[in-house]
Amino acid sequence: MKNKKGSRGTRNRMLRLSTMLSRFDMSVGNIARRHNVRARYDNRVARYNDALANVTDKVLYARNREIPINKLRVRFFLRRYECLSISKAVARTMATQKVNDAEFVITTEKVFARCIDADLHWYAKLFKTCLGDCPAAFAGLTRLWLRNMRFDEPDILNTCKRLESLRLTCCDAGVRLVLQVEHPQLVELAIDSGKFGTVVLNCLPKLQHLSYTNWSYQDPLCFESVPQLSKLSLAKMGIRSTKNLEFSQFLADVPSITTLHLDFLSEKIWVLPEHPTLLAPVLGKLQIAKLVNLPEGCDIAWTMFILEAIVTDENFPREHGYCEKANVQWQPCTFDFKHKNLVQLTIYGFQPELNFVQYVRRVMEAAVNLREISLHDREVCGDCRDLDPKIKNKVCPSRYPRTCVEDMLRAEITRELGMASTALIHFRS
Structure with missing residues (x-):
């Protein structure tokens, strides 16, 4: 009897402890992948989403409301009715409790490699419906990650007014079309394999971190108003037609880059080494530079141009050159260069x-x-x-x-x- 009472007491303490948690990460994605869920019509997806909705509702309802939620992350499949249940549970929590950081990770039943244009339009339309079904939940989000969608209108940023972090994976606004981005609170923007013609950063007064991986066309970004942007990460598998980025022009409207991460992913070097007098205005405040996947066996001395860009001696001669092949040909501005x-x-x-x-x-x-x-x-x-x-x-x-x-x-x-x-x-x- 003592053992039974002890076990019951332990369970009760654990139940009370669960009501005091301040961080929640709920996901059905890993379960579904283990069961090889692939098609939109597979009813197991609905069951996973339903289960997640019930768990989310019960866990968030039972918790101690005097303790703020520091982080709430919910990952689910994009389906209208289960999405509505999940969104309503999160919206009720936001209305009755303090939620500091709330994130939706919304994935689609088809992976991008199996999507055709009709699928991308369908997923975007379905997401727009979910957005309209429960705008209160999306209005309270601070982080959002979307996959495999083709957007016609920027409804996301209009509804998600608290949004601080947005990640778009395999999304576009129509092949080669421009994506216009404006948001008063956005701090972080990440785009993975976007087929946008150009992403125009119109008015992002709080944006600090920007990441763009595998853009499809020549001019990936246009910086209009990004006064606080300091961390820039670019990754690209270059091909022969990939345009070399000239940072003196590309970053001309960015006031202060302190962290630069470049991942080349291939033999193609798509950055043009430039003279320090040209680069000093855009890289003069650089503190951290990370260059990844430089081609093995080739001269890497050309990367010194980043260090030289921080030195603003106008008497340095113009002796830089470049080659579109992996082995970039480059000569230092001065042999007694010091940093x-x-x-x-x-x-x-x-x-x-x-x-x-x-x-x-x-x-x-x-x-x-x-x-x-x-x-x-x-x-x-x-x-x-x-x-x-x-x-x-x-x-x-x-x-x-x-x-x-x-x-x-x-x-x-x-x-x-x-x-x-x-x-x-x-x-x-």
């Missing part, structure tokens, strides 16, 4: 090759106040990550000195860099 602000250099994909060693040495010579160099091995793709180590070494061989047994190689690299000790260099295995 006083860079304190840390991090390289992912380091290999003990002359190309990398010469590059690190060059940065060390230029960055007179450098305090730390972190060298990481190349990242292994998801298909190879779980392979047996012996097989992995054959599939994706790496000469990175990972273990203490390879201390001699680490010491040799240190000597090649002209250093007496490894105090500055860290091999991050």
Whole structure:
């Protein structure tokens, strides 16, 4: 009897504890994928959405209303009637409780690869219906992630007045058509594989972070009014026709970029190295630069143009050039170039090759106040990550000195860099 009472008491305490939670993350997406839900007509999708709606309603209704909800994230499939149930449950919670951060992640039953134009129009129409069925829930959202839709009108931003973060994956406004973006509260905008002709950022007074992956056409972005934009992330698998971005023009209307992330995803380098006198107005306040997927085996000294852009000496001669191939041809503006602000250099994909060693040495010579160099091995793709180590070494061989047994190689690299000790260099295995 004592054991039974003890178990009952434990359950009661756990139930009381669940009513005091302040963070909720509810999702049906992973369950559906495990059951291989693929077609719009599969009634299992409706059952998953129904179950999620019931759980969402009961959990949010039973909780202690004196404790604010710090984060509420709900992920569900785009279907009208179940969406309405979920939206109403969230709207009731917003009306009776304080919700600091609320997010909808809305996914479609068809993946983008199987969608035709009619599907994209249908999903956008269905989303617009859901938006109209329960505008109160969407009006209280701070974050929204949508997939696989073709929009005719910007109803999202008109309804979601609290929205701070918007992510659009495989969405467009019609192939090659322009997307106009205006919102007084939006802080973060992420676009993944958008087929917009251009995304025009008209009036975004609070936008700080912008990410665009795999744009389809020549001019991905137009910056009209983004006074607080400081973090820019661009990723693109370049092809021969991909236009080189000239940052002096591309970012001419952006007051202050402090963080720049460029992911090239292929052999094509789609950024044009420019003279520092041209780049200083747009990259002069840069603090963090991250360049990912640079082509292996090619000269990477051209990336120094980013450091040089922060130096505004107008006497630097114009000696830059470029090539559309992976191996960008570039000459430094001056051989005695010095940079006083860079304190840390991090390289992912380091290999003990002359190309990398010469590059690190060059940065060390230029960055007179450098305090730390972190060298990481190349990242292994998801298909190879779980392979047996012996097989992995054959599939994706790496000469990175990972273990203490390879201390001699680490010491040799240190000597090649002209250093007496490894105090500055860290091999991050």
